[in-house]
Amino acid sequence: MPALSLEQVRNLCMRRGFVFPGSAAYGGLGSFWDYGPLGVEMLNNIKQAWWHDAVYERDDMEGVDAAILMSRKVWQHSGHEATFSDPLVDCKACKSRFRADHVPLPPIGDPLREEVRRHAASNGAGGEPAVWPTRWDGEELVVSDETGDRRFSEDDQRRVGLVHKLIPCPKCNEFDWTEPRNFNLMFQSHVGPVAAAAGTDEEKAARVYMRPETAQGIFMNFAHVQRSMARKVPFGIAQIGKAFRNEITPGNFIFRTREFEQMEIEFFIKPEQYVQEGEKTDEQWHQEWIDRRFHWWLKLATPPSAGNQEMEEIEQRFRKRAQTADELAHYAKATTDIEYLFPGSLGWGEIEGVANRTDFDLTAHSKDIPEDDLKRLKLEDNKDSNEKFDYFDPDAKKRYVPWVIEPSAGVTRAMLTFLCEAYDEEFVKEPSKQDIDQIKSDAAMIKNNAEKKIKQAEKDIAAGKEAKHDPVQVREFLDKLEDVVTRLPESLSEVLLTLDHPGAQNLEPVKKFRPPTEKFMDEISRTVLRLHPRLAPIKLAVFPLKKNNAGLVELAQKIQRTFQKRFRTIYDDSAGIGKLYRRQDEIGTPYCITVDFESLEDGTVTVRERDTMSQERVPVDTLHDYLLPRLELG
């Protein structure tokens, strides 16, 4: 069973060297994370597996590694400077937060709506709200400026209406809004020494953005790659690299961070109007990449030990979801997300987007954009570019700007996905009936006590006093506990988790119950990461059965050294054999080798498999052939 809460995965990551909080010595820095010895191995393994699938195994793909910092003009023409931002307002009354451009206007016919319109019209430029950029949408949006030349689109009305507090909060119907604030999600810096104040020409000329996506670096290199590698469309370019977004709300561990790593492909194809009989359309290419990428996720989420039933269960935690029209980014014709069912409150989360970006980007970066393309793509003419990103198709004898299919995934988010899926707490000993009864009676005690606390809290609240407990939360906790207890012993793994419920806080019997239960759970269970061997940070661990026997130690170290030339290995003799196995289980090491006294006589060792804990005697000189196919490297 995969992780039940993100907390479990987080815990394991920090304890065992996958992920550490960034800048920890100085109290940390909002949602930046460092990757430890095992984390960096796993990230590398993910990237390698992706690169292998995206580049090596295809004959229509190339790779690049573009600079993180690019000309500001790249981001102006890609649309990111203007639209890669979210205008937000808060309702001060009910504390709800909305995207300013998503707040519904009062319905047509509502007098309020007329008032909004009147206000917008009469105020003119003078009453213009502190202008905050909203989502430009080609002809639909009207630019407000000093000339007063504008039309009042829905968005303008909304903008004015919000600032003048003429639109009610859709939740509580109050008119108490904060100033809409616009967050551009790009980090800024400057190239060279700049002393000029923000907003001046000098400052703007030196300004650069940390790239919010690696994609633009690929577009910049489309023509280079096409010419230098003599490629014909269709072909694609892959890139792995860091990207930066000043997210308003990062969080959920490494799910959303402000610095992250992307694995992106831009696959260049014929525009739809030139596709001939028997050739793949943009929609077919799109679907092909969706399926290929989906398969990649499933393959690496499934350990070789999985049976049919496990495979079915894993499949149910992955899905494809086509984005609706209003979700689409400014550049996309269609996007299908691949989503994973993360544990706990996170739920379904996007792990990859496969977008049909048409010729939006390449056209936007081209000089002298034809009139009809400007209109169709809602672009501004590009006088800044030196390049025309078109391509002469020798077969079709046509010159065109290729369309592009973009599969785009996050490396760090992939790591979280695979960790959540691989995480398992498994019982290795049957819990006795006494143990179960003990838990049941403890739970009854907790319930008894909590009922009293609820009554007390309700009394306090009725008397207008501050209550020590939130009766609703405590009740919620009790319901959860009750549910878990009635399903014992199947639900054993959920017992401790239940105690993390906010309603369980400050309940005396809960505090007493936790330590012995934790100890008991430790005794009867093991934590194991059922990672695909390709993703496992450590591929092999070698132990001597006894560390105070020189012969065993020597042979074990010799075996370890043989394999460390091929992949990441570990030698360990710092504990009893059972504990050594458990340690490796917890970090997902697929195979352990134990050297015992028999090994010294007949040259065989015990190979122990992670998922099944099964053991096999294997001659030392055939270990290589035994392990390599099972590790599925390459």
Added chain:
RNA sequence: GCGGGUGUAGCUCAGUGGUAGAGCAUCACGUUGCCAACGUGAUGGUCGUGGGUUCGAGUCCCAUCACCCGCUCCA
């Protein structure tokens, strides 16, 4: 940014104004022949940070930072 919660040893946590604790982990010695063994001892904390109240603060107050949950977001 807003609301709620949390912050004590490497980890999990106890400690409700009066001498900073437990289990696990780590290290040393002894013991230990395949799935989280045991004994003895040791190391380790200016209680997130900065102010304040008090004879005295881990505990009360204020500020601040980080993390968690929700709003939000989308790789």
